[in-house]
Amino acid sequence: MKSSASHALPCVAGIGLRAPHYREVLQQLPGIGWVEVHSENFFGGGAPLHTLLRVREHYPVSLHGVGMGLASTGPLDPQHLSALARLCDAINPAAVSEHLCWNSSEGTVINDLLPFPYTQAALSYVAARVEQVQEKIGRRLLVENLSSYLSFAHSEMSEGEFLAELSRRTGCGILFDINNLYVNARNLGVDAGAFIRNVPAEAVAEYHLAGYSERAGINEGESCLVDTHNNPVYPEVWRLYEDALRHIGVRPTLIEWDADIPALPVLLAEAAQAQSRMERCCECVG
Amino acid sequence: MNALGDILPGFSRAIVRGDEPPGQINSAYPKHTVSTAIDVYRNNYLGNLHDALAGAYPVVGQLVGNDFFRRLTRAYIGKNPSRSGNLHHYGEQMAAFIAAFLPAQQLAYLPDVAALEWACHCAYFAEDAGTLDTGKLSRLGQEHYPDLVLVLHPACYMVRSPYPIADIWHAHQPGAPDDFHIDLDGGPCNALVIRNDDSVIVGELDDAIALWLSIIQNGTTLGDATAGTLEKHPDFDLQAGLSRLVSQGVFADFLVKGLP
Amino acid sequence: MENHQKLLSIAIGGLLALGLAGNASAADKKVEMEKCFGVAKAGMNDCSSNKSAHSCAGQATKNNDPMDFVAVPKGTCDKIAGGSLMDSGGMMKKAM
Secondary structure (H helix, E strand, C coil): CCECCCCCCCCCEEEECCHHHHHHHHHHCCCCCCEEEEHHHHCCCHHHHHHHHHHHHHCCEEEECCCCCCCCCCCCCHHHHHHHHHHHHHHCCCEEEEECCEEEECCEEEEEEECCCCCHHHHHHHHHHHHHHHHHHCECCEEECCCCCCCECCCCCCHHHHHHHHHHHHCCEEEEEHHHHHHHHHHHCCCHHHHHHHCCHHHEEEEEECCCEEEECCCCCCEEEECCCCCCCCHHHHHHHHHHHHHCCCCCEEECCCCCCCCHHHHHHHHHHHHHHHHHHHHHHC | CCCCCCCHHHHHHHHHCCCCCCCCECCECCCCEHHHHHHHHHHHHHHHHHHHHHHHCHHHHHHHCHHHHHHHHHHHHHHCCECCCCHHHCCCCHHHHHHCCHHHCCCCCHHHHHHHHHHHHHHHHCCCCCCCCHHHHHCCCHHHHHHEEEEECCCCEEEEECCCHHHHHHHCCCCCCCCCCEEHHHCCEEEEEEEECCEEEEEECCHHHHHHHHHHHCCCCHHHHHHHHHHHCCCCCHHHHHHHHHHCCCEEEEEECCCC | CHHHHHHHHHHHHHHHHCCCCCCCCHHHHHHCCCCEECCCCCCCCCCCCCCCCCCCCCCCCCCCCHHHHHCCCCCHHHHEECHHHHCCCCCCCCCC
């Protein structure tokens, strides 16, 4: 692999850069530690790629994939894999990540991030595919924990244990999404404290923060937290983030906002909040 | 086969078709049921594909209005599953689908507008390529001209229609005046889609150069394409047409048939 | 074919005379009065759950929705007129 540096991203706060802010960011060049974009939106050439190349001149870029389907039952899509490899070569990203999920079965792709049972057999299967991606892109991959709305009775381990073992076997990093963990704690009863205590700190290379929303269920009285990325980070999620900073350490931290995208200063203020927590934590540890 | 093959197909069908979720899925959670969970996933599935279609077909959407467009996309999604993890690939069959979609039969031009929008969508995301190197061309002996094979730029498309689809497309671009009226009998249209300075541009070609370009697109040599065009359009002006297309970056390169 | 050889030579000669720089000239760009879209197209791939509770779901558990046959286009299509508008090929039942 060309790069195995575990902290290629600067250890500061960054923002998810989305289309409504391209122009403003490129014109004003605000002080942002780094930016993350969704890889698939830059497959191919033309305006998207050229915009990202300009962004890359000013900021470290993290490529965050949503479509690889690491746990899908069919072979990895060679076209998708090649497109990601070409994009990596063009951008020389500071990090490349994917989700711990599947998105296709029997030839039908569900363009979403879907959970699967965390079994030993699934672990071997996903590990081989992570290695295939890492080999193709010539870089270490970060793999992100998921927001899930259901779980499986025959899971043999927790998602955190699965990720830890995946990282041990493949050398992949862990992208720890704090909001996803919080959503799972509320929706599924996942033990968030155990996740934070047991995840191998040295493998965690990045944090994500975002806002969820609460949705009513189909029956009276039901409700569910949905990972909508359309709100500020909630206080409970900030608290969980502080726990992670204390137990795992300070890592590059991203504010993700994908729907009802606010004005750029709002996004930057969220990033500043993350930054100040990172600095407070550094002080208390030092 | 792999460890997940016994569960993901059933999970997938629960989302896509509304089948009973597989028994291995836990049935109850602190505040919601598995039905609500599947409903969240189904909403993501349908919503993401609808949004992808809305992004690729903004003109069709304006022409038919939101409610109709939602029905159209719902029907489309039911018949055309996604095949790629990249949503920008979704929607390729829309023109053919609309042509067979009974409620849209009255809008005879709609399939061709959809075809033009898909061409624009593909042009937007197409790979980069250079433009025809006229320096290299100048060093080629004239005796090779009939055997030239012109290679189109990956972001170049032509859509031919009996309806004025380029006018319809332009009337629906951001900033275009609202008070337009388009006469469908305005004649056929050979819409040319190119990408210039990262912008997707829709222009029009006259029938002769459009025929010529359609033959060139098949990989036919310059000599044969020109002869074929002159048969139908004796007044075909190759020089003007070629200069225009080259200056617009329609060609990425050339080969000479029979030469390595 | 000799005829065409001459025609091709003139056409390519004209092309080369326009300038070896090759790329779109300023004059050609001025001709481009056509509208275009460039930097604005939003990327569709993202990793959030769809927030729109417009719930496509729920009502849509089964395909072949018979509602299709009562749908009526209500958009800018009323600004597009002409003889061919009502020509549905004569094969289709009028949907409205």
